[in-house]
Amino acid sequence: MNDGRADFDFIFGRWLVRNRxxxxxxxxxxxxxxxxxxxAQAEPIFGGLGHVDRIWTESPPGEEPFEGFTLRQFDPQRQVWRIWWASSRRPGHLDPPVEGAWHDGRGVFDCADVLGGLPVRVRFEWTTDGADSARWQQSFSYDEGQTWRTNWIMDLSRVTGAAPAEVPR
Known part of the structure; x- marks a missing residue:
């Protein structure tokens, strides 16, 4: 079935993540x-209709180590993905999900949120070569999407010898 449910299958496995x-x-x-x-390490859940993804670091310059958690779920009726994020930096808080889909090798997912007391649009963008590397970036818009400012980029490289997990279907 080519309805979008396999668009994130590349993410399964272990990764080294270069953050900027x-x-x-x-x-x-x-x-x-x-x-x-x-x-980072990601694995499928719900027969491939969802993913659990953990990221952890001990070395952000001038910051405390942290762990992050991503939950992705595919909605087959609407053919969209929803992505939730939580971090040890904000215990007990789960961010509102960004929502979107993949088109022409690029995944775009966004939502409305309030950060630092300001209303903001949040956008996640994904690209991948489909095997051993991927890029995620986050951008915020404080003017309802007229302009976007990238604030975080992750370049993912598959850990050698770490094959992607099989998707149970």
């Missing part, structure tokens, strides 16, 4: 970028 992010992603005036490495 604004030090304060929720500050629209921040201009200081930091870079650090992290590790």
């Amino acid at each position: 992010k604004l030090r304060e992603v929720t500050d629209p005036d921040c201009t200081e970028w930091v870079e650090f490495d992290a590790h």
Whole structure:
């Protein structure tokens, strides 16, 4: 079935993640970028209609180590993905899901949120070569989507010898 449910299958397995992010992603005036490495691992759930993805790092410059958790679920009726994010930096909080789909090798997912007391549109964008590398980036818009400011980029490289997990269907 080619309805979009397999669009994230590339993510299964273990990854080294090179992060480049604004030090304060929720500050629209921040201009200081930091870079650090992290590790991630993703596996399918719900027969491939969902994914669980963990990321962890011990070395963000000038920051505490953290762990993040992503839940992705595919809605077969609407043919869209919803992506939720949580982090050890904000215990007990699950961000509202971004929603979207893949078209022409690019996944775009967005939602409305409030960050730092300001209304904001959040956008996740994914691209991949389908096997051993992928890129995720996050952008915010403080003007209802007229302009976007990228604040976090992750370049993922598959860990050698770590084959993607099989999707139970």
